Amino acid sequence: MFRYFESRLDFMKKPPGVSPPDTLWGFYWHFVSQAKGLFLALFGLGFVLAVFEALIPYLIGRLVSALSNTSPEGIFREAGPLLLSMAAIILLVRPLGTILFRLLVNHSLAVSFTSMVHWQNYWHVVRQPLGFFQEDFAGRIANRVLQTARPLRESVLSVARAVWQILIFGAASIGLLGTQDIRLALPMAGWFVLYAGLLAIALPRIQRRSRESSEARSAVTGKVVDSFTNIMTVKLFGRRRDEDDYISDGYRRFNDAFLLQQRVNTVYVASLTFLNAFFLVATGAMAVWLFSANRVDAGTMTTALLLSTQIVSMSGWVAFEVMSIFENVGTVQEGMKTISRPLTMQDKPTARPLTVTRGEIRFIDVSFSYGEGDKVIDRLDLTIRPGEKIGLVGRSGVGKTTLVNLLLRFFEPQDGRILIDGQDIADVMEESLRAQISVVTQDTSLLHRSIRENILYGRPDASEEAMREAARQAHATEFIERLVDGRGRRGFDAHVGERGVKLSGGQRQRIAIARVILKDAPILVLDEATSALDSEVEAAIQDSLATLMQGKTVIAIAHRLSTLQLMDRLIVMDDARIVEEGTHEELLGNEGLYAGLWSRQSGGFLAPRKEIRDEAV
Incomplete structure (x- = not known):
């Protein structure tokens, strides 16, 4: 039985082809519609339970009337039905209905529906472009992705199990009392009108305060995660x-926002308490007056008092649920700021896989700027021949890494095109593009997984032997075999910590190089690939990189110009453009920007030792 209800919803189902809408009800329906059969069953069952719940006080009242007008000998004959x-x-009816309701809630919706929303939120957000993640705290993004599913589920369930049932119970109660004497139904009808007015005043304030509280919680979560992530700097x-x-x-901001939210909640509950008190007194007074005037019998008076008492009892529970609904709605609204943003830079419907047969790369009249800032790349033309190895040279901030990011389609140029073997990368599948390019960056981050999993990230289907050979070529085997993590896992099974913090910069770099060696893509990008290595290890790895670069088109970025001397061609960038190109020797002979950079790196910027001594004196 459990398995039947647990299998009603596949939480790993592929998300709809559209992004979650940025309107509240559209956002809710985006997810609820994927389980609408279950929610319809829940509301239908809630309707039945509420009607039968109202019948119990009615039947008790009829029983009181029967007892009042029947002798003890004929009680079972008259009151038996x-x-x-x-x-x-x-x-x-009530036990079976309640059990079925809980099965639907606990086993069909509470777990699978929540997991589905979690999964689809992640699926959508992880497909946002790189700039999306650079603009916000990783902790806040994660908090919004993870916190939205539960409140979305709970707010819908609260409507089904509380608001919906009290509405049906109230309507059934008014109908039952109205059949006895319409005046008995007036206090209850008046209560519903006043309760609706109270909700209309209080709920927008509860919702606003809840959203502000949720925003403050996400903000402090982002700050805490940022602090922990950079604990070394702290x-x-x-x-x-x-x-x-x-x-x-x-x-402090979160505490203040939460206090304001609680003030609104307390005022709402206090107002409902007074409303319930007046309702009970009004119902009791009306019932006693009608009974004293011989307009209703004792059973009807009993029914009115039981129904009104039950309404008041339910209203306290519903008040709690209503506050919970709008607290949860506020949290969902805050999460929508991240989740509902449309995906950008997606594959075109006609996109096809990239096929690399030669490895020629062409930048044609490419221009790019970040937002409204100055152009980082300005009408740049560059052709990299198949198998050619070029070095990008220039001061920091001239656009070298940006050029690589455009090639990887992390960003799209405002003007111009980028072709690989004649194929415009804007027209190919993003995943297939990056599958053909291996990258080693200056700031190497590893996944908090084992060494083995990090290296195999380059080619998951590689054999253990191939993985270990890649580590050996990256000169990483020696330190890997000495590793032991906090749980006693050793060697290739040892975990590296978040972003690889348990390893030194040089060790992380060697793992990244092993990963690229294993991937063996036809295009290779080295962005300060050996910057974190000491001279001895760098010299050893250079041999491996030389082997790795054979037969590949290579783009290398390095501030240490000595590492680029063996490139086929050096491209010197300045002011968002290419200002020089040629071999190392040719550029030195030109006595231009490259020659000046080389001179400063070769010791020309160092002051004579005597001058340093004189300044110190």
């Missing part, structure tokens, strides 16, 4: 007190 009806509702600079102030300000 009523007793059987009550027994059927209490012993069969400790190196001895800024713990300043960091405490920075984080405590976030907590």
Whole structure:
């Protein structure tokens, strides 16, 4: 039975082809519609349960009337059908309905529906372009992705199990009392009108305060994760007190927002308490007056009092659920800021896989700028021949890494085209493009997984032997075999910590190089690939890189110009354009920008030792 209900929804189902809408109800329907059969069953079952719940006080009232007008000897003959009806509702209908309701909630929706929303939120956000993640805290993005599913589910379930049922219960109660005497239904009808007015006043305020509280919670989560991620910097600079102030300000904002939210909640509950008190008194007074005037019998008066008492009892529970609904809605609205953003830079419907047979790369009249800033790349033309190895040279910030990011389609140029073997990369599948390009960056981050999993990320289907050979070529085997993590896992099974923090910069770099060696893509990008290595290890790895570069088109970026001397051609960039190109010797002979950079790196910028001594004196 459990398995039947648990299998009603496939939480790993492929998301709809459209992004989640940026309107609240559209966002809810985007997910609810994928399980609409289950939610319809839940509301239908809630309707039945509420009607039968209202029948119990009615039947008790009829039983009181029967007892009042029947002798003890004929009680079972007159009241027998009523007793059987009550027994059927209490012993069969209500327990079975409640169990079925809980099966739907606990086993079809609470787990699978929540997991589905989690999965689809992740699926959507992870496909955003690189710039999306560079504009926000990773912690805040993760918090919004993970926190939205539960409140979305709970707000819908609260409507089904509380708001919907009290509405049906109230409507059934008014109908039952109205059949006895319409005046008995007036206090209850008035209560619903006033309750609706109270909700109309309170709920927008609850929703707004809940959204502000959720935003403050996400903000402080982002700050805390940012601080923990950069804990080395915090400790190196001895800024713990300043960091405490920075984080405590976030907590202070969250605390203030939460206090304001609780004030609105308390006023709402207090107002409902007074409303319930007046409703009970009004219902009791109306019932007693009608009974004293011989307009209703004792059973009808009993029914009115039981129904009104039950409404008041339910209203406290519903008040809690309503506050929960709008707290959850506020959290969902805050999460929508991240989740509902449309995907950009997606594959065109006609996109096809990239096929690399030669490895020629052409930048044709390419221009690019970040936002409204100055152009980082300005009408750049560059052709890299198949198998050619070029070095990109220039001061920091002239656009070298940006050019590589455009090739990888992390960003799209505002003007111009980029071709690989004659294929415009804007017209190919993004995944197939990056499958043909291996990259080793300056800032190497590893996944918090084992060494083996990190290297195999380059080619998951590679054999153990191929993986270990890649590590050997990257001169990483020696330090890997000595590794032991906090749980006793050794060697290639040892985990590296978040972003690889348990390894030195040079060790991370060698793992990244092993990963690229294993991937063996036809185009290779080296962005300061050996910057974190000491001279001895760099010299050893250069041999491996030379082997790796054979037969590949290579783009290398390095501030250490000595590492680029063996490139086929050097491209010198300045002011968002190419200003020089040629071999190392040719550029030195030109006595231009490259020659100046080489001169400074070769010792020309160092002051004579005597001058340093004189300044120190």
